[in-house]
Amino acid sequence: MKLIPCPINGLRPVGEFVYGGEVRPMPDPNAVDDDTWASYVFNRTGAPGVKQEWWCHSPSNTWFIVERNTLTDEIMQSYLYDEMRTI
Amino acid sequence: MPLRLLKFAFSREYPETRMFRQPDRLQSSYDAVIIGGGGHGLAAAYYLARDYGMTHVAVLEKGYLGGGNTGRNTTIIRSNYLTPEGVKFYNESMRLWQDLSQDFDLNLFYSNRGHFTLAHTDAAVRTMRWRAEVNKHYGIASELVDPETIQKACPLMDLTCAGHAPVLGALYHAPGSIARHDAVAWGYGRGADRRGVEIHQQTEVLGITVRSGKVTGVETNRGSISTSRVLCAVAGFTPRILRLVGLRSPLYIHPLQAMVSEPMKPWLDPIIVSGSLHVYVSQTARGELVMGASLDPYELHATRSTLEFAEGLAAHMLDLFPCLSHVKVVRQWAGIADMTPDFAPIMGKTPISGFYLDAGWGTWGFKATPVSGKTMAYTIAHDRPHPLIESFALSRFANYELVGEKGAASVGH
Numbered sequence: 458m459k460l461i462p463c464p465i466n467g468l469r470p471v472g473e474f475v476y477g478g479e480v481r482p483m484p485d486p487n488a489v490d491d492d493t494w495a496s497y498v499f500n501r502t503g504a505p506g507v508k509q510e511w512w513c514h515s516p517s518n519t520w521f522i523v524e525r526n527t528l529t530d531e532i533m534q535s536y537l538y539d540e541m542r543t544i
Numbered sequence: 545m546p547l548r549l550l551k552f553a554f555s556r557e558y559p560e561t562r563m564f565r566q567p568d569r570l571q572s573s574y575d576a577v578i579i580g581g582g583g584h585g586l587a588a589a590y591y592l593a594r595d596y597g598m599t600h601v602a603v604l605e606k607g608y609l610g611g612g613n614t615g616r617n618t619t620i621i622r623s624n625y626l627t628p629e630g631v632k633f634y635n636e637s638m639r640l641w642q643d644l645s646q647d648f649d650l651n652l653f654y655s656n657r658g659h660f661t662l663a664h665t666d667a668a669v670r671t672m673r674w675r676a677e678v679n680k681h682y683g684i685a686s687e688l689v690d691p692e693t694i695q696k697a698c699p700l701m702d703l704t705c706a707g708h709a710p711v712l713g714a715l716y717h718a719p720g721s722i723a724r725h726d727a728v729a730w731g732y733g734r735g736a737d738r739r740g741v742e743i744h745q746q747t748e749v750l751g752i753t754v755r756s757g758k759v760t761g762v763e764t765n766r767g768s769i770s771t772s773r774v775l776c777a778v779a780g781f782t783p784r785i786l787r788l789v790g791l792r793s794p795l796y797i798h799p800l801q802a803m804v805s806e807p808m809k810p811w812l813d814p815i816i817v818s819g820s821l822h823v824y825v826s827q828t829a830r831g832e833l834v835m836g837a838s839l840d841p842y843e844l845h846a847t848r849s850t851l852e853f854a855e856g857l858a859a860h861m862l863d864l865f866p867c868l869s870h871v872k873v874v875r876q877w878a879g880i881a882d883m884t885p886d887f888a889p890i891m892g893k894t895p896i897s898g899f900y901l902d903a904g905w906g907t908w909g910f911k912a913t914p915v916s917g918k919t920m921a922y923t924i925a926h927d928r929p930h931p932l933i934e935s936f937a938l939s940r941f942a943n944y945e946l947v948g949e950k951g952a953a954s955v956g957h
Contacts, residue, residue, distance in 0.1 A: 476842035492942055499794040499941040503783025505845040528845045
């Protein structure tokens with residue numbers, strides 16, 4: 458069974474988590490043109506790689522960031538949003 | 545056809561030749577290059593050669609022919625979708641499926657079973673009535689049926705679902721069918737090959753050359769090719785190919801798993817789908833139950849199997865069919881599904897001239913194999929999208945013109 462490291466609750470089984478998708482910084486909707494906004498709304502980084510993702514430990518409702526390789530399913534590290542790092 | 549089988553009985557050696565040639569080298573140029581030797585890519589090659597006389601075409605396949613999602617789906621064919629665009633498109637596919645075995649002179653084991661989509665809630669009944677009306681409007685056999693009709697067609701089903709979520713009715717689609725999926729790839733491959741198309745397996749695309757907005761060539765692990773037309777038909781690998789040409793798309797990749805039981809005597813004639821229980825199941829000619837469920841819950845570009853999936857699917861199967869409690873699961877596998885936000889494919893032209901896309905096939909690609917091949921061949925030959933796929937263009941997202949096929953995805957994702 459796959460285990461996900463929650464920064465608050467430690468290693469827990471994947472069934473306790475909800476996947477929230479890749480972390481995507483939102484552009485200022487008043488400052489960008491329609492194409493940039495549509496690209497933010499719909500487009501995704503579909504190709505595999507190490508990505509920063511939102512995950513939620515649902516019993517404790519803890520949202521946090523996981524750095525994961527989406528090709529190998531290997532988790533590099535996880536941390537709370539306040540400790541956001543760049544990869 | 546049956547008389548031809550006699551030579552198999554009397555011949556000392558296998559009497560058929562190979563299904564297709566294995567060209568030993570790539571030519572330096574082709575009129576068109578198709579990336580992806582699955583059902584969709586081979587179908588496009590077949591219709592390009594047969595209907596438009598374009599035979600100087602190469603199909604490049606990274607692995608082996610039909611080894612991707614073409615050989616990993618659960619083989620269900622139906623056209624009872626929700627949107628007019630979807631219904632018209634899949635209905636044309638249904639029409640093509642009917643005589644494909646004759647067309648190929650190859651037995652696809654196309655088997656018309658009837659297709660029940662079970663409704664366990666009032667909301668689901670409402671959606672099914674909506675779907676039935678849209679379907680009927682376009683001349684497709686589709687109707688809402690009551691629990692007695694379902695029980696009659698499938699006596700072993702527990703309609704109370706152990707009391708959790710009783711079945712209130714179903715959308716019945718009489719043309720619903722199954723077919724032998726790998727033979728579809730072989731049939732299209734052989735048909736294309738006999739007309740002069742080259743199929744290159746073990747050939748991976750490493751780069752696509754684009755000069756002033758136009759495709760000029762393809763780099764592979766076996767050398768470079770110059771061409772002005774490239775079709776990308778690689779399902780779950782689409783974002784990687786798009787990265788080569790610098791295009792972005794809404795595609796997101798999740799694995800979709802399936803499994804098969806040991807063979808049994810025939811007892812399940814129709815195809816049964818339950819959106820609430822996340823189950824779809826049919827019994828093959830060999831007697832095995834082919835079962836599938838919803839997507840894996842997070843992005844992954846790998847075809848690994850999980851125990852969570854097998855457990856969850858088995859539990860829901862037992863809700864519907866408690867009689868299966870002693871039946872064994874013999875195989876489990878996964879495909880890599882390229883999902884779109886509106887559950888409709890992305891087909892047609894792209895901002896790069898000569899680069900055509902046949903993608904976003906998520907969990908609904910097998911049934912569309914013939915029509916996607918036919919419409920993409922038209923699109924490549926005329927350099928303009930076929931009328932049936934105009935609303936599936938990549939540009940629909942930037943224009944906020946989504947198709948909204950979600951209600952008809954066979955299980956909730």
